[in-house]
Amino acid sequence: MKKLLEKAKNTHSLEKEEIIALLKDDAISEDLFQAADEVRAIYVGNDIHLRALIEFSNICKNNCLYCGLREDNKNIKRYRIDEDTIFALAEHASCNMGLKTVVLQSGEDLYFDTDKLCSIIRRIKTLDVALTLSIGEKTLEEYKAYKQAGADRFLLRIETTDKELYAQNDPGMSWEERTECIKNIGISGLEVGSGVLVGLPNQTLESYADDILFFKAINADMIGIGPFIPHPDTPLKNAKGGDLNTALKVMALTRLLLPDINIPATTAMETLAPNGQAKALQSGANVIMPNITLSQYRKHYELYPGKSSTNYTPDQSLTDLKNKIYSLGRTISSDYGFHRK
Numbered sequence: 530m531k532k533l534l535e536k537a538k539n540t541h542s543l544e545k546e547e548i549i550a551l552l553k554d555d556a557i558s559e560d561l562f563q564a565a566d567e568v569r570a571i572y573v574g575n576d577i578h579l580r581a582l583i584e585f586s587n588i589c590k591n592n593c594l595y596c597g598l599r600e601d602n603k604n605i606k607r608y609r610i611d612e613d614t615i616f617a618l619a620e621h622a623s624c625n626m627g628l629k630t631v632v633l634q635s636g637e638d639l640y641f642d643t644d645k646l647c648s649i650i651r652r653i654k655t656l657d658v659a660l661t662l663s664i665g666e667k668t669l670e671e672y673k674a675y676k677q678a679g680a681d682r683f684l685l686r687i688e689t690t691d692k693e694l695y696a697q698n699d700p701g702m703s704w705e706e707r708t709e710c711i712k713n714i715g716i717s718g719l720e721v722g723s724g725v726l727v728g729l730p731n732q733t734l735e736s737y738a739d740d741i742l743f744f745k746a747i748n749a750d751m752i753g754i755g756p757f758i759p760h761p762d763t764p765l766k767n768a769k770g771g772d773l774n775t776a777l778k779v780m781a782l783t784r785l786l787l788p789d790i791n792i793p794a795t796t797a798m799e800t801l802a803p804n805g806q807a808k809a810l811q812s813g814a815n816v817i818m819p820n821i822t823l824s825q826y827r828k829h830y831e832l833y834p835g836k837s838s839t840n841y842t843p844d845q846s847l848t849d850l851k852n853k854i855y856s857l858g859r860t861i862s863s864d865y866g867f868h869r870k
């Protein structure tokens with residue numbers, strides 16, 4: 530196993546069977562995390578990039594089985610934040626909090642058509658920030674329009690590369706179309722962010738190995754790995770859900786094989802364990818996305834339970850987060866944090 534880790538550290542390439550062997554061996558976890566931490570330090574340094582997350586609509590036309598925002602969930606209060614408020618939040622993130630990237634995330638809400646989105650993008654880009662979108666599946670023309678309006682990046686997880694599992698969990702959607710969207714994001718000139726859930730029912734170690742090889746094949750600029758956390762108002766409410774150790778292992782292997790990309794310590798990791806994000810930052814991650822959505826909305830953006838449980842304002846949380854980062858011996862980036870190839 531140690532030889533495999535050395536190979537991954539030195540060549541940044543592994544065969545599928547080798548990835549599976551490392552995922553299977555739980556005795557190797559800490560060595561794997563350390564190897565990923567070393568590769569992270571060499572390729573992207575000690576800086577952590579902070580991205581201000583604004584969850585601007587929880588309305589979604591899709592029905593992903595795992596997600597609390599799915600259309601069939603009638604137990605949540607739906608909201609949309611208006612353009613002026615979205616801009617005011619972005620302005621606060623940039624001018625008062627000093628954050629260099631704004632991420633706009635939502636369900637697939639058709640109210641925000643291309644014109645509305647491009648108008649918001651143009652306004653936010655008058656601020657000194659990079660802009661990321663995470664708003665679901667769009668056409669190539671739409672991705673191009675966002676890019677032209679000034680957007681820089683787009684996040685669209687493939688969720689799983691296991692086509693059968695995707696078909697079961699994402700009814701009415703198609704794995705091929707999602708892959709096409711990811712390709713089109715790259716063609717439009719936006720940085721490509723993707724990623725997967727870890728711990729869906731019947732998801733296998735073999736499929737995680739395929740996931741990691743898929744990230745390489747699509748030339749991803751960013752990859753987010755999130756443990757699946759069952760939501761009580763979804764068909765998967767009784768599922769077991771993902772565990773932190775497996776999610777961290779998939780993330781650490783992603784760092785070893787794609788050494789220079791951006792990898793967030795995801796909120797879902799922190800939800801599973803109070804030190805989940807710190808552990809992720811020491812196992813290959815170099816990005817954190819502090820949530821700056823107003824709490825009156827934020828409590829309704831419940832992709833999974835426990836996600837929004839905080840009584841602190843975004844400003845208080847940012848101070849805590851910065852102290853946590855410094856205590857790990859890391860620094861906070863003052864640039865936009867693009868993928869440096």
Ligand code: SAH
Nearest residue numbers: 595596635636637663665686757758832833
């Ligand atoms: N609607 C957009 C963006 C919002 S959802 C989209 O689907 O791309 C953002 C991510 O939340 C999804 O990609 C999914 O991986 C994650 N997510 C949804 N439900 C979750 C759950 N129960 N546990 C953990 N992550 C979840």
Ligand code: SF4
Nearest residue numbers: 589591593596599636
């Ligand atoms: Fe909608 Fe995204 Fe949730 Fe699927 S994962 S139901 S697309 S918000």
